[in-house]
Amino acid sequence: MCTSLTYENSRGDQFLARTMDFAFELGGQPIFMPRNQTIKGDAGEFSTKYGFIGAGRNLSHYMFVDGVNEFGLGAAALYFPEYVAYQKVAPTDKLGLAPHDVTAWALGNAKSVADLRELVKTIQILDVPVALLGITTPLHFIFSDSTGDTAVLEATSADLQLIDDPVGVMANAPQLSWHLQNLSTYGTMQAAERPLHDYEGLELKTQGPGTGALGLPGDYTSPSRFVRTVYNKHYSIKTDNTPDTLNLLQHLLDSVTIPKGVKLKADGKSDYTQYRGYANLSERTYYMEPYDNLELQGVKLTDKMLTEWDTPVEYPLDHTPHIKALN
Template sequence: MNQKEVKEIAKQLHAGCSSIAWDTLDGKHLWGRNYDFNQIAASAVTIIPKNYKYYTAGTPFDHNLELTNISYSKYASVGVGTNAMEVTPVLYEGINEKGLMGGQLFYAGFASFPDETKNHHTPVNPGYVITHILSQCASVAEVIDLITNKITIINQALAGSLATVHWVFSDRTGETIILEPDHQQITIYRHTAGVLTNSPNYSWHKQNLLSYINVRNNEFPDRDMNGIKVQKPFKGTGALGLPGDFTSQSRFIRASFLKYYGIKGKNEDQGIQYLFHFLDNVAMPLGIVKVENQDELSAYDQSIYSACMCAESLNFYWKSYENSTIHCLNLKRELKNQNIKTYPLENRAPEYKLVN
């Protein structure tokens, strides 16, 4: 793969997304996300084994690899990502063998990183954060300790693209944390609502919820207004005022509404199905969100794939825009594996089940 191709792949770090952490009635913890962008290349469902050697910063294309930045994975993990950087698999999201789940989401206009690494800290490229954290941490508590005391996420591009992202992690305790790189430092939000989209920051999105406190799931009653009976000829008045566009702020409101009122699945199978339905409600259909730069591979942003996972079973589920069949990979079956393994996203025409 030449440097020009790698630079195009590095742009995928700017994908805009929506994510939801959820649970089931029998106590399973789930996390899911949409990957929204206008292209995806050289990416696949990727398994990183234990004791895998990788760099926390630098690429051979940028000529900035340092032996002091070599690390080895303590835990196996799986997620969608790319091996285009050669020295380190770049995961966009994933789950590890301890049930820690999380992903990166676009954070344009806000993300800022320090140029220098703190004393005794390991430098980590923003694009390698998911890979490094899933390789090293067993819980959100360990993520917080790593971010606070052991690593510095630095202002370093990958093949010409700086990953302007923020991150979300969830585990078997049910806690979901959000990490945002503001003003060259990491802001950690604990015990969050488990919903995240893109810019502005999480604090702004929480404040914006006040504008929609009138939205509910109950139908508004018919009224008698000065002797005139006003009867609704339609359903859905409870959700009246819920924004339907595809901006980050509107997707955050819809995802929050869905999580607050949504019926939980009774078990993992049902919970995963329901979570995919919720993600469909904040997904970008092809043709609706036009890309300004006509030189791009596709003229439209779309939800290229959706991924969901379960902290207890270590099942990783995904479906693509081109094939809505839900695929599943169980990480427990891969714990003895010693090599990187990949599985295609199945971006091809779907298979239909003929019933007559």
């Protein structure tokens, strides 16, 4: 289970951040994928045109769950259990893709969200398992680009189309439309303190700042994480540079980050935030922050990488906790 959000700072720079919450150890790390690759996907071979960097892993082939490409298109795949309706076969005029290959296909072939709106009409997402997990992963996807255009792809039928995401937030099931409607339940919340009324002559004493957010859900369910992220994103003070924006995004994700052991599945295993990913869509830079080291570790797409490198490059993460001694 995961949470994702977009963010625009006061300079106009666009970001896409996410938590990766899962019980099975995914072993993801930053990987650079060059231009013009042929990928032997689990539903069949597909090609890419554009270079990108993101969190992935090389098994039978390179698979990605989030990242940013050379044009500033960002993508993130999030779990979407019980709502997907994958197809068994693709029509002859469409490319069949396994769910876990959609991120790489999108980042490798689309320049923008507008571009992707047309490209998704040429694919079909198929019921094909990923060997690492032994299941077909139920996924939906959030896409955002350097203009701030943001949309979600949910394969709830054979007819694939992007859905506009006006709040730039996504969590897990139910569908985005349900989450957006659910926001109306919390539409009266505010950052400012609410004034108290006297009851029957009793002068009530204030509980202090924060009363405007009374009722904000604090649990780790998908609806609660969605609402909490929208609220915190909306009321947070705007930043005006990259370091401050990344720092703010870390704090925004803090409210939905899951420590080991506090969210157990039916089999007793713990979902937890294995890493947090941050894509600067304007500067074509991707950062990962693993569970055991809260220092951001980034890779920037450079012109040299895009024009001269033709082999994927893996960047191992430093999992050592960084502590700075002051004496």
